[in-house]
Amino acid sequence: MLDSEQRRTFAALADVLIPASGPMPSATAAGVPEALIDQVLGYRPDLAETFAGAVASCAGQGPEAALDELAARRPDQFQALTLLTAGAYFLSPQVKSALPYDSPPRAAHDDTDAYVDMLVDVVERGFPTA
Template sequence: MLDPDQRRTFAALADVLIPGSDPMPSATAAGTPDALLDQVLGYRPDLAEPFAEAVAWCTGKDPEAALDALSVQQPEQFQALTLLTAGAYFLSPRTKAALAYDPPPRTAHDDVNSYIDMLATVVDRGFVIR
């Protein structure tokens, strides 16, 4: 989707948005400018155009200054850029490993109808103390 120059520009912007800090990787260390970006663009094709416009607008400029100006002058493009950057970042296996988050167990889906059928047998039999 993006040519190598656009990916380099995006990588510089992404590292300003998400710098590395112990234990979290930076955006480029997490792999956001590569296949992960393509993956999130596949999920949100509606953001491809404003994202490309944001990258084009920032090309050749200092990344930090470009992002500051983009957020004020082109908020829709800035939002597309930041949303896709964050989405790609949290898809990264390196980011997930650094989070060390163990999700809670999935809730069981109760089959209420089978419980009602079992209880119907007890009700039909009646209350018996043995």
């Protein structure tokens, strides 16, 4: 996983990628640079090395310039960084509660009669004989 310096670099990058906006928290406020990025890296270990390379490539630079250079010169690293950052962001409870989304109620349907009618049609049709 990331050491403290890598987390600081990543936090700066993540906040440029996902700044606070209205009710939505920034990446850092949502907890992305802490446990959430570790959780996402656990889901996608295939991207861990590329992600670490992206963070290392950006170390010691201003985050905006580092991201611009990363996107231009190392698109695979940029893609891994942005994909994992977004994935971690949407795992955050703060983000989930800030999203203006209520899932539609699930209507309970008793379709037993429809299924029985379909089965009657199948039985009436008969079974093929070879």
